[in-house]
Amino acid sequence: MRYTVPFGGFIRQVVSLLRRCVLTTREGGGVQVVARVAAILKSLEGNERGMSLGEIAQRSELPRSTVKRLVDALAQEDLLEIHGHGGIRLGSALMRLARHSQLDxxxxxxxxxxxxxxxxxxxxxxxxxxxxxxxxxxxxxxxxxxxxxxxxxxxxxxxxxxxxxxxxxxxxxxxxxxxxxxxxxxxxxxxxxxxxxxxxxxxxxxxxxxxxxxxxxxxxxxxxxxxxxxxxxxxxxxxxxxxxxxxxxxxxxxxxxxxxxxxxxxxxxxx
CATH class of the missing domain: 3.30.450.40 (GAF domain)
Known part of the structure; x- marks a missing residue:
């Protein structure tokens, strides 16, 4: 039996989504944007209640204006969900990909x-x-x-x-x-x-x-x-x-x- 790791596909799909996020923001430097996006996603890990822009900015150590632009771009790709003030959390696209990884x-x-x-x-x-x-x-x-x-x-x-x-x-x-x-x-x-x-x-x-x-x-x-x-x-x-x-x-x-x-x-x- 060959051991296949869909997590490789998970990474490729996330990277593809992140590239689109880069294109939809005015942030300079693709590598820098991916690093900032990663910081935002990590700051939300394990927080099911959601966080505000200010809380994410504080935890990720990024300017609030940068967080706002990236959060909006991530939400367009379903990588984040926004439910009012203080309700930003990981989105359905990430959850679906993570579930496929766990099934494997x-x-x-x-x-x-x-x-x-x-x-x-x-x-x-x-x-x-x-x-x-x-x-x-x-x-x-x-x-x-x-x-x-x-x-x-x-x-x-x-x-x-x-x-x-x-x-x-x-x-x-x-x-x-x-x-x-x-x-x-x-x-x-x-x-x-x-x-x-x-x-x-x-x-x-x-x-x-x-x-x-x-x-x-x-x-x-x-x-x-x-x-x-x-x-x-x-x-x-x-x-x-x-x-x-x-x-x-x-x-x-x-x-x-x-x-x-x-x-x-x-x-x-x-x-």
Whole structure:
């Protein structure tokens, strides 16, 4: 099976749209315009409520007049949507292209996730960041009678799950605070507050693994690792009854690491 990456098509389509934006603005220098557009798009990442021109200008460190011209051009190509004052957010064209990218990574990750589930005899899930929530892209259920059964398409908390913490660890602490807000919802008496969460994220950045032992659901535990691809950041986690997961930490971590490395090696060689 050949591994094709529609994200390459995603990039080409975005670049094509950006070139049209260059032509419809009075900004000088195509490369400079693309850099400015990228700064605007990045400033809106993860902000579903939308931002004002002033907020975008402040976050992107661009003049407000420049932001106004580029936002208008991006909106014409559906790369941004404008819903009144303070309602500028990422547009439908980007969302459609991003969804195609995620479908591809899910399709080609299935065999690896299934093998990991066979090895660990536990449920395995692939997740991504969706706004301020954790989106389950694919799940392989444990063959054991007592198992955890998350379903693809469901949303979970970021701060109380191992996969969510892995994805949060890619952000700076201030970005985490801005994304999640405070106070954090306590799902159980083990759910971390913000200071404890930031300590956990620092450890995840150091060791590469994230844990959840009854923080989201009583009696359920999970171990996760990040999967950094050309299509973006994802998380793979193994989850099950807390007593089974915590008693096999070392074994599960080894299996997770091997699976992640095999996936990345295969993806890179076939791009």
């Amino acid at each position: 990574i899910t399709t080609h990750a299935k065999s690896f996730l299934e093998a990991l589930s066979v090895t660990t005899e536990e449920t395995v899930v692939l997740c991504s960041l969706s706004g301020n929530e954790l989106l389950i892209l694919h799940s392989v259920l444990s063959p054991q009678p007592l198992r955890v059964s998350p379903m693809a398409g469901n949303f979970l908390s970021l701060h109380a799950t191992s996969s969510g913490k892995v994805l949060l660890a890619h952000l700076q602490d201030e970005q985490v605070k801005h994304l999640l807000g405070t106070p954090l919802t306590a799902y159980t008496d083990k759910t971390a507050n913000m200071p404890a969460l930031l300590e956990q994220l620092a450890e995840i950045r150091r060791c590469g693994f994230a844990y959840d032992a009854g923080e989201h659901t009583r009696g359920v535990a999970a171990i996760a690792m990040g999967l950094e691809t050309s299509q973006g950041h994802y998380a793979i986690s193994v989850l099950g009854p807390e007593w089974r997961i915590t008693s096999r930490h070392a074994e599960i971590k080894t299996a997770l690491g091997q699976t992640r490395d095999e996936m990345l090696k295969t993806f890179r060689s076939l791009e």
